[in-house]
Amino acid sequence: MNSKEEGKDPESDSKSDKKPALPDKIKQQLEEKGVQPEEIEKIIEEYVTLTIEQHFSGPLPPPHILAQYKNLIDNGAERIMVMAETQLSSRLDMTDRI
Known part of the structure; x- marks a missing residue:
């Protein structure tokens, strides 16, 4: 049976299959525990990291x-x-x- 037969929107099914971004998931869990929004932002900023990759070729680095x-x-x-x-x-x- 397809999604239309069940009365579901196939596009909404594909969206619900995607995992939420990590900060959103953390934010949701902290909200459920009653943590204040200002504190949530501080916690997320502290634990979310940025990774930068650089590649070069040749005998010398830049x-x-x-x-x-x-x-x-x-x-x-x-x-x-x-x-x-x-x-x-x-x-x-x-x-x-x-």
Whole structure:
């Protein structure tokens, strides 16, 4: 039996199958427990995180990331530059031999 035969709107069925967004679900549960709206927003802001992915290709990371290596590891940026230069030199030597 399809949804129309049962008197249901097929579009509303597909919408109800979707899971609510996590903050909405948290908000609903906190409201049910009697937490004040201002507190709910603070709780959600504290626990919802933002994930950012960055991708790059090539022997060197972008300058802003390279600068971060400098802060993390002693001479980190310089070490990466030396590694890239050494790799380039090796490739050029191999190309010259062929």
